[in-house]
Amino acid sequence: MKRIAIAALLSLLAAPAEAARIYTMEVKGPIFTPVLQYLSIALDQAEKGQAAALLLELDTPGGALDTTKEIVQTILAAPLPVIVYVSPSGAGATSAGTFVTLAAHVAAMAPGTTIGAAHPVSILPSDQPNEIMEKKIENYAVSFIEAIASQRGRNVQWAAEAVRQSASITAEQALEKKVVDVIAPSREALMVAIQGREVKVRDSVVKLETANPQFHEIDMTAEQRFYFFVSHPTIIFLLLVGGLAALYIEFTHPGAVAPGVVGAICLLLAAIGFSIVPVNLTGAALMGLGVAMLLSELFVPSFGALGVGKGCADGPPTIGEIWGTKSDGPGVFRRPGPVRALRAGTFGVSSWGSKQRAPERLDGCAEASPGSGWGSAPRVRCGSPLRAAGDRSTARRSRR
Numbered sequence: 001m002k003r004i005a006i007a008a009l010l011s012l013l014a015a016p017a018e019a020a021r022i023y024t025m026e027v028k029g030p031i032f033t034p035v036l037q038y039l040s041i042a043l044d045q046a047e048k049g050q051a052a053a054l055l056l057e058l059d060t061p062g063g064a065l066d067t068t069k070e071i072v073q074t075i076l077a078a079p080l081p082v083i084v085y086v087s088p089s090g091a092g093a094t095s096a097g098t099f100v101t102l103a104a105h106v107a108a109m110a111p112g113t114t115i116g117a118a119h120p121v122s123i124l125p126s127d128q129p130n131e132i133m134e135k136k137i138e139n140y141a142v143s144f145i146e147a148i149a150s151q152r153g154r155n156v157q158w159a160a161e162a163v164r165q166s167a168s169i170t171a172e173q174a175l176e177k178k179v180v181d182v183i184a185p186s187r188e189a190l191m192v193a194i195q196g197r198e199v200k201v202r203d204s205v206v207k208l209e210t211a212n213p214q215f216h217e218i219d220m221t222a223e224q225r226f227y228f229f230v231s232h233p234t235i236i237f238l239l240l241v242g243g244l245a246a247l248y249i250e251f252t253h254p255g256a257v258a259p260g261v262v263g264a265i266c267l268l269l270a271a272i273g274f275s276i277v278p279v280n281l282t283g284a285a286l287m288g289l290g291v292a293m294l295l296s297e298l299f300v301p302s303f304g305a306l307g308v309g310k311g312c313a314d315g316p317p318t319i320g321e322i323w324g325t326k327s328d329g330p331g332v333f334r335r336p337g338p339v340r341a342l343r344a345g346t347f348g349v350s351s352w353g354s355k356q357r358a359p360e361r362l363d364g365c366a367e368a369s370p371g372s373g374w375g376s377a378p379r380v381r382c383g384s385p386l387r388a389a390g391d392r393s394t395a396r397r398s399r400r
Helices: 002-014 033-048 065-076 096-103 131-151 156-164 171-176 187-193 222-230 233-252 258-276 281-296 305-314 320-324 337-357 389-399
Strands: 020-028 053-059 082-086 092-094 106-109 114-116 168-170 198-201 204-207 213-217
Touching (some): 020 187, 053 096, 065 131, 082 092, 096 131, 131 156
Parallel strands (some): 020 053, 020 213
Antiparallel strands (some): 114 168
């Protein structure tokens, strides 16, 4: 009997440990509403799948403060441990990413990553900034990040410096200052490093069992991928300018239908993007002025002056196009080649439309007057009936 008991005990000790179910999600980019939805779905799936933890791999330039607050609240109230891992090497948890990392049950970074620069920045530039309002926002952000760091037992003093002084540090410095818990070169190494660590989940203490991880990727839904796509500043600008160009063609060529449908859809998609990302009102006003000038070309024969004005209002790198939408990174704006190409194409359509409406001066005819209504042709007043080119011989015979 003793032999059987010993053999059973040895078999249990020799049996491989049960794999730990680790659900993973990846956030690469600005933090805004779709990220919050993505996190909520991931936590729900991880809880239903009885996961040991949720691993959030993070690389972000920042994001909206109100969305960051909701994400932090979701992590603090999560039903299972949330591990935020700033990776891969070269990535960063900048601005809003600092709040999210500090809120995690386990904060980890890969070698060569950074964290910090969390000072709130207004998206509305002004010659006379409201110092009182800016101070209120800064003080709120400081108290918010201090409360997060205190609850997770992390460096409260440095957290305040990250907001007040935009302090930013490397992964090694973050570990030394007790801003993060672990530095790991890979997710597998991270799981081994945090094995057996105790964390507080809601009102209970949970011991992490992550030594033998089995990763389950949680992909974004089609809706989330769509929102990520249309909320990119470059995509918004392409949709806006492309939609306006299509509507311009429709108005100058009534009955084409297709350009009008495409233009309306593009503008609606751009409106969805504008509802997600922060919009600079100054840049939006300049872009609106450019749109008004473009539409005025349909009525006023300005010989290209309005088209040039439209290009100046929302074309140059320092005016409407850049100010219209601002990236969440510190001082980073996105202006790839396709944006410039489409802007030039729109100006070309405008110039072509002006030429199509320009009246020709005919012998014996008075100045042409512009037509009325969308796409109407100009009226020409002549003293005698117009003859086609083939009627010249008939005119000569009649004189004979």
